[in-house]
Amino acid sequence: MLSNDTIKARLIDKFGEAVTNFAEPYGMLTFEAPKDMNLKVIQFLFDDPELRFRFLTDLQAVHYPHEKERELAVVYHLHNLTDNIRIRFKVFTGITNPDVFTATKIFEAANWMERETYDFYGVNFVGHPNLKRILNVDEMDYFPMRKEYPLEEQTRVDKDDEMFGR
Amino acid sequence: MSDHINLPEGSIGKHTTTLNLGPTHPATHGVFQNILELDGERIVSAEQTVGYIHRAFEKIAERRPLYQITPLTDRLNYCSAPINNMGWHLTCEKLLGIQTPKRVDYLRIIIMELARISDHLICNSIVGVDTGAYTGFLYVMQYRELIYEIYEEVCGSRLTTNIGRIGGFERNFTPKAFERLEKFLREYPEVLKEFNNMFRRNRIFMERTIGVGPISAERALNYGFTGPNLRAAGVDYDVRVHSPYSSYQDFQFTVPVGSTGDCYDRFLVRDQEMWQSISLIEQAYRKVQEFKGSESEVYHADVPEYYLPPKQDVYTKMEALIWHFKIVMGEIDIPPGEVWMSVEGGNGELGFYLISDGGRSPYRLHFRRPCFVYYQAFEELVKGSMLSDAIITMSSLNLIAGEMDG
Numbered sequence A: 001m002l003s004n005d006t007i008k009a010r011l012i013d014k015f016g017e018a019v020t021n022f023a024e025p026y027g028m029l030t031f032e033a034p035k036d037m038n039l040k041v042i043q044f045l046f047d048d049p050e051l052r053f054r055f056l057t058d059l060q061a062v063h064y065p066h067e068k069e070r071e072l073a074v075v076y077h078l079h080n081l082t083d084n085i086r087i088r089f090k091v092f093t094g095i096t097n098p099d100v101f102t103a104t105k106i107f108e109a110a111n112w113m114e115r116e117t118y119d120f121y122g123v124n125f126v127g128h129p130n131l132k133r134i135l136n137v138d139e140m141d142y143f144p145m146r147k148e149y150p151l152e153e154q155t156r157v158d159k160d161d162e163m164f165g166r
Numbered sequence B: 001m002s003d004h005i006n007l008p009e010g011s012i013g014k015h016t017t018t019l020n021l022g023p024t025h026p027a028t029h030g031v032f033q034n035i036l037e038l039d040g041e042r043i044v045s046a047e048q049t050v051g052y053i054h055r056a057f058e059k060i061a062e063r064r065p066l067y068q069i070t071p072l073t074d075r076l077n078y079c080s081a082p083i084n085n086m087g088w089h090l091t092c093e094k095l096l097g098i099q100t101p102k103r104v105d106y107l108r109i110i111i112m113e114l115a116r117i118s119d120h121l122i123c124n125s126i127v128g129v130d131t132g133a134y135t136g137f138l139y140v141m142q143y144r145e146l147i148y149e150i151y152e153e154v155c156g157s158r159l160t161t162n163i164g165r166i167g168g169f170e171r172n173f174t175p176k177a178f179e180r181l182e183k184f185l186r187e188y189p190e191v192l193k194e195f196n197n198m199f200r201r202n203r204i205f206m207e208r209t210i211g212v213g214p215i216s217a218e219r220a221l222n223y224g225f226t227g228p229n230l231r232a233a234g235v236d237y238d239v240r241v242h243s244p245y246s247s248y249q250d251f252q253f254t255v256p257v258g259s260t261g262d263c264y265d266r267f268l269v270r271d272q273e274m275w276q277s278i279s280l281i282e283q284a285y286r287k288v289q290e291f292k293g294s295e296s297e298v299y300h301a302d303v304p305e306y307y308l309p310p311k312q313d314v315y316t317k318m319e320a321l322i323w324h325f326k327i328v329m330g331e332i333d334i335p336p337g338e339v340w341m342s343v344e345g346g347n348g349e350l351g352f353y354l355i356s357d358g359g360r361s362p363y364r365l366h367f368r369r370p371c372f373v374y375y376q377a378f379e380e381l382v383k384g385s386m387l388s389d390a391i392i393t394m395s396s397l398n399l400i401a402g403e404m405d406g
Helices: A004-018 A035-047 A110-121 B057-061 B066-074 B078-096 B102-130 B134-155 B175-199 B203-209 B217-222 B227-232 B263-290 B293-297 B311-316 B318-328 B370-375 B378-382 B387-396 B401-405
Strands: A020-023 A029-033 A055-063 A072-080 A085-093 A099-101 A124-126 B017-021 B033-039 B042-049 B337-344 B349-356 B364-368
Touching (some): A004 A029, A004 A035, A035 A085, A055 A110, A072 B349, A085 B337, A110 A124, B033 B387, B042 B378, B057 B066, B057 B364, B066 B078, B078 B102, B078 B337, B102 B134, B102 B175, B102 B263, B175 B263, B203 B263, B203 B387, B227 B263, B263 B387, B311 B318, B370 B401, B378 B387
Parallel strands (some): A029 A085, A099 A124
Antiparallel strands (some): A020 A029, A055 A072, A072 A085
16 A cells, blocks of 8 residues: 555655655645656656556646745646545746646646636646636736735725615 | 538538537536537537636635635535535535534535435436436426425525535534435435436437447546546546545445446436435434434534534623624634545535635635536547537536536
8 A cells, every 4th residue: 555655755766856845734745846847757656656646636826925936836636546545746936937847748637727727827838738718718918816916805885886886 | 621522513612610509508508618610410629618607716715714615615516515515614624623523424424415416316317308308307306306495494595505514514404304304215216216217228318328428437537537427437436435524434335337438327327326325315314313312412513713603692692702703704713734625526526725824714725626627528528429419428427617617
């Protein structure tokens, strides 16, 4: 049976110093790697006969505006269905140059997930076959889930909206 | 343009037709669009457009206290809203480290399995409608109504339920709720059997669905399929078994699988899952009845920071009034943490990725919406098939626009 420690040891064997920040929040092994290595790590996790992380459960981004050159995190949730174990893998990128390699060559599922991530956070997935907005309108010229766009104050009274009465 | 037809001299060349299926076409059963390129009636290519009812739930959630996010989850897969609600409560409970009492778990299983039945029932009867059998759909509606009446008795609403609270339920199940549950368990199996008699071995239905929109197990996994659609392709992945939540490990049930991943297998898998759900509800109901004395009155965990105090105490006791105010105004700090929780929704693995930085609302919340993930395979499923097959494929995938658009 595969355990978090085994996965960690295998990753360190293969990538050495490059894989960092191992943690286990709520039992799920979490680690990060430099952004130009994301495909190497995912491919290794996919191909390795022992690890077999062949199911991409989820892919999304998180915006940390105060961490310089590490503003955007792309988070992959991978699942080994044979041994039933999940891991979380993160890559960080600067917001001025948010290029991350696409995982669509490995997982078809990544296609729309990456489009969604691009749509909301502006992560530019290099090599994606069809990187365009998916949920928002095509004309939108900003990335709305970034933290610099706060939601409207729910108690504001200065708006005069005859239709909805506030 | 294809050249397999030899046209007489001087005739107009052969063109493909572009057809907009949706966003408000009745056959899509929801607000999403398909731009189909047709060669006669055969589909050359399909491009899916989603996002027509995107409501930015993830953004809204970043400003709301935990309990106010429950109504947002209702509106994801609105055919089985209680599963979404429970999934969200379980996520919060995992983050906060709350252990729910067994009775709460069993009551939740009753509600979640009822929701699964209503979800699958709609999907299967809609497949029936799209193959030309409207009767089944109309007939089962009144039995879905029985399920909605149970929700109504438990939480007061029917479609967007907002059922349960962090730590348990808002109130205990009334005797009337159990009466309605018994009525449902008594009447429903007969109906489901009759409904199946209409379809399962029906020649027209079989010929319309067998071999339509198939997918191999390998492709389905690569596309991130989960739930009945993945199981129809032959992979026995079920979150209830793989990472049991809400005490699913206490129950006996089987995970039905198909083999070809076509519309017929998806229909059968959903059908068998409904039978399993009935058995789960019966088991859970028996377990609930076994609680005696004060245990049989337990319907929530002891979490004063997230669970509203009884109303009579709010009116008479200072402490209760303070807690009531703090909870309602969302003035409870959430412990920092990063948590992934997934439940087996009506359509597959419904995941919640919650990051808290110690504030009063999530720092980041992401919903893994199974529909959104597997709808991208639609083009591969229907390429080269007939237009009418595409419509059945669409309904048998159980695409719910609310879930897709988030």
